[in-house]
Amino acid sequence: MEYFYAQDNLSLGQMAARWVARELLACPDLVLGLPTGSTPIEMYQYLARLVQEGLISFTQARTFNLDEYVGLTVDHPQSYAFFMHEHFWSKVDMPKGNADIPRGDVSNLAAECHRYDDAIQRAGGIGLQILGLGLNGHIGFNEPSHNMEIHTHVVDLSVATIQANTRFFPNSDAVPRQAITMGVGNIMQAQKILLMVSGERKRDILTKTLYGPVSTEVPSSVLQLHADLTVITDIKL
Numbered sequence: 001m002e003y004f005y006a007q008d009n010l011s012l013g014q015m016a017a018r019w020v021a022r023e024l025l026a027c028p029d030l031v032l033g034l035p036t037g038s039t040p041i042e043m044y045q046y047l048a049r050l051v052q053e054g055l056i057s058f059t060q061a062r063t064f065n066l067d068e069y070v071g072l073t074v075d076h077p078q079s080y081a082f083f084m085h086e087h088f089w090s091k092v093d094m095p096k097g098n099a100d101i102p103r104g105d106v107s108n109l110a111a112e113c114h115r116y117d118d119a120i121q122r123a124g125g126i127g128l129q130i131l132g133l134g135l136n137g138h139i140g141f142n143e144p145s146h147n148m149e150i151h152t153h154v155v156d157l158s159v160a161t162i163q164a165n166t167r168f169f170p171n172s173d174a175v176p177r178q179a180i181t182m183g184v185g186n187i188m189q190a191q192k193i194l195l196m197v198s199g200e201r202k203r204d205i206l207t208k209t210l211y212g213p214v215s216t217e218v219p220s221s222v223l224q225l226h227a228d229l230t231v232i233t234d235i236k237l
């Protein structure tokens, strides 16, 4: 594991963006796994700046998002597709067809999960998976549980996650109760993983993630078993 310390969320985003840029320069047809949430916003902004300055290009890259809420259309302001459009897709030079995200608004969710796993396979798997960390240790929407799902699947969101995500919705009743998420297997099969963690309130879960027992009750702890994990954080452990 490599561990980089950033002063604050802004420099964390910039460090992560430079790290991604280095990977992209080495491998222009990189397949990226991408998170949404508060943590990566600065990274997306800085990547967009590097593209505008002509220093990097996403024209040959492909991206797969980790997750999407069930029931929200792509143009719903709280959908992750909308987030990605706002913060990244509309700002960089990647062809539209190169970006994929699970569709949460389809009638056959099981078929959508299969389609997504197939698409990742056909792209040759994820080269670099970027992750945020949930307060309860979720990665993607793989919530604490008695078991771990390997493939893309539909998940019931935990009470903690619904509470944490209420900040983006008018009230907690408006937060979708389910999501489609890549499984832990999809994530662990990535060649490289970059974990971004920001904010003191995540100190405890970051400690458990990196140094606690590997357990399905802390899904992020499985990252200890990955051969190429880099952590960028503003929390000094």
Ligand code: F6R
Residues within 6 Å of the ligand: 034, 035, 036, 037, 038, 039, 040, 066, 067, 080, 131, 132, 133, 134, 135, 138, 139, 140, 141
């Ligand atoms: C989002 C995702 C989640 C977030 C996590 C942290 O696509 O997969 O696992 O990365 O909930 O979210 P923030 O960054 O908002 O604290």
